[in-house]
Amino acid sequence: MLPLDVQRLTKAYGSNTVLAGVDISLAAGEVLCVLGPNGAGKTTLILTLLGLVKADSGEIRLFGNQQQGITRSQALRQQLGVMMQIGSLSANLSVYEQCDLFSSYYAHGYSAAELVQLAGLESHAIQRFGNLSGGQKQRLLFALALAGKPKLLFLDEPTLGMDVEARQALWQQVKQLRQQGVAVVLTTHYLEEAEQLADSIAVLHQGRIVAKGSPEELKALMQYKVVRCRSRLTDAELALLPAVLQVSRKQQQITLHSRHAEQTVRALLDADQQVTDLEVRPVALEQAFLHLTQTPATQQEQAA
Ligand SMILES: Nc1ncnc2c1ncn2[C@@H]1O[C@H](COP(=O)(O)OP(=O)(O)OP(=O)(O)O)[C@@H](O)[C@H]1O
Numbered sequence: 001m002l003p004l005d006v007q008r009l010t011k012a013y014g015s016n017t018v019l020a021g022v023d024i025s026l027a028a029g030e031v032l033c034v035l036g037p038n039g040a041g042k043t044t045l046i047l048t049l050l051g052l053v054k055a056d057s058g059e060i061r062l063f064g065n066q067q068q069g070i071t072r073s074q075a076l077r078q079q080l081g082v083m084m085q086i087g088s089l090s091a092n093l094s095v096y097e098q099c100d101l102f103s104s105y106y107a108h109g110y111s112a113a114e115l116v117q118l119a120g121l122e123s124h125a126i127q128r129f130g131n132l133s134g135g136q137k138q139r140l141l142f143a144l145a146l147a148g149k150p151k152l153l154f155l156d157e158p159t160l161g162m163d164v165e166a167r168q169a170l171w172q173q174v175k176q177l178r179q180q181g182v183a184v185v186l187t188t189h190y191l192e193e194a195e196q197l198a199d200s201i202a203v204l205h206q207g208r209i210v211a212k213g214s215p216e217e218l219k220a221l222m223q224y225k226v227v228r229c230r231s232r233l234t235d236a237e238l239a240l241l242p243a244v245l246q247v248s249r250k251q252q253q254i255t256l257h258s259r260h261a262e263q264t265v266r267a268l269l270d271a272d273q274q275v276t277d278l279e280v281r282p283v284a285l286e287q288a289f290l291h292l293t294q295t296p297a298t299q300q301e302q303a304a
Contacts, residue, residue, distance in 0.1 A: 001064040003028055003152040003183035004049070009058035011041075011048055011207075018044045020207035022058070028151070031174065031184040033194035036204035037293050042187035045204065046156050049185070050082060062152065078106060081150030083158050086137050091130025095121050095140060098129055099147075106148035119143035120169075134161040142170060146177075153177065155186040159193060171196050191289050195219075205293045222289060225261035228279040229254055231272045241267045253277075 004026040011019040018041045026032050036042050047053040049060055051067050060067035062076055089098060099115035110118065116125050119140045124132065132140065142158055155174070159167040174184060174197050188194055194201045195215045203211040203218070211221055224245055230252050231238070238247045243260035258264040261280045268275060 002026060002061070003063055004185065005059075005061040006049065007059040009045075009048060009060065010056045011044055011053065012056055018207050019048065019055070019058075022204070022207070022209055024202055024209070024212075026152075026183045026185060028183050029178055029181040030199045031178050031186060031197050033198035033201045034185065034187045034204050035189075035191065035194045035201055035289070036187070037189065037290075040204045040293070041207045042204055043156055046082075046154050046185065046187060050080070050154065078108075078148055079151045081145040081148060081153040083141050083145040083153075083155045085156070086134075086141065089129050089137075089141070089144075092128055094126050094128055095119070095132070096125040098140065098144065102144045102147035109148040110146065115143045115147055118146060135163055135166045138162055139166065139170075142173070151182060153182055153184045155184060157187055157189070159188070159190070167193075203289070203293065210293070222283075224257050224259050224283060226281045226283055227256040227258050227261055227264055227268070228277065228281070229256075229268065230276045231268065232274055233268075233272050237271065238268075241271070257283075 002025055004024070006022060006024045009019050009022040010017070022045060024032060024034075034042050034045060044053060048055050049062075049067070051060075063079060065073070065076060093101070096112055096116055099119075100112035103109055103112045103115060116122055119136075119142070121127075121132075121136060121140060121143075124136065129137065129140065138158065138161060142155070145153060145155065159170055162170065171193070174186070177184060178199075184197075186193075186197060198215055200212065200214055201218050202209045211218055213221065231254055235247050235249060238244065238254065238256060241256070241258075242263045243258045244256050244264055245259060246257040248255045256264060256268075265278065265280065268278075
């Protein structure tokens with residue numbers, strides 16, 4: 001039985017469609033990274049999956065059960081872990097008190113002392129949450145998400161504000177959880193984070209999954225080259241050249257994105273012997289991701 005299975009999920013706030021038919025599924029021991037820029041709908045997706053925001057339509061199954069708002073299902077809650085936002089914890093409780101509180105929610109979870117240790121905050125146990133550094137707060141929030149030894153864990157931008165060392169330590173913990181069979185949904189802005197951790201990556205853009213696959217598959221999808229030239233061919237003719245993904249033009253300067261630059265250039269030279277200023281350049285992965293999430297989502301679907 002899949003820990004998570006989501007079909008055709010939609011959610012709008014007024015006229016703002018935030019989730020526009022999202023399908024995702026997740027097996028035990030699998031890490032799914034939902035990658036997307038600011039405002040892509042990542043937090044809304046997590047809140048909707050948790051039943052904290054009501055979906056407009058679609059189906060969400062958690063361990064085979066139709067999701068009907070987790071607050072109503074104690075049994076289901078015991079299997080879930082959620083890394084909350086910093087603002088959701090009381091600034092006045094100490095690290096130990098927070099751990100004690102979270103530990104009390106679960107029948108078979110970690111003890112307060114174990115959670116303090118998981119957060120690596122033994123020497124800060126009596127410090128108030130409000131006085132921790134940003135990175136320490138994130139570590140505590142991560143440990144609290146594990147309080148009930150969850151089988152399905154939701155991490156919404158877990159490494160935000162962490163330094164490189166803390167980020168790598170958290171990645172290590174996520175990898176260990178995966179080995180233990182925990183299914184993890186992790187949202188992030190960072191392609192590198194997704195590459196490090198994900199079994200599968202879903203790129204969310206304007207509420208749609210515009211690309212989905214293993215890190216290798218996505219890399220292949222995003223590994224295109226830029227061909228620049230001047231040519232008498234029209235945009236429509238250029239778009240029909242083999243392997244061309246996108247055509248843009250600034251005055252006389254034409255830019256083509258090509259999955260296979262050699263094929264494109266060969267056909268371009270056959271079609272127009274007058275081509276000038278021809279130039280082929282690779283694209284960095286980060287840049288390719290930016291491109292993927294800057295093109296309107298519907299246009300990408302047509303291209304896919
Ligand atoms: N409660 C709400 N009421 C109205 N609009 C909302 C609400 N929550 C989110 N939105 C809108 O939904 C869109 C998606 O927001 P969301 O927070 O899900 O994006 P995100 O991908 O998590 O962004 P970020 O990376 O900046 O956290 C945004 O346009 C946001 O303004």
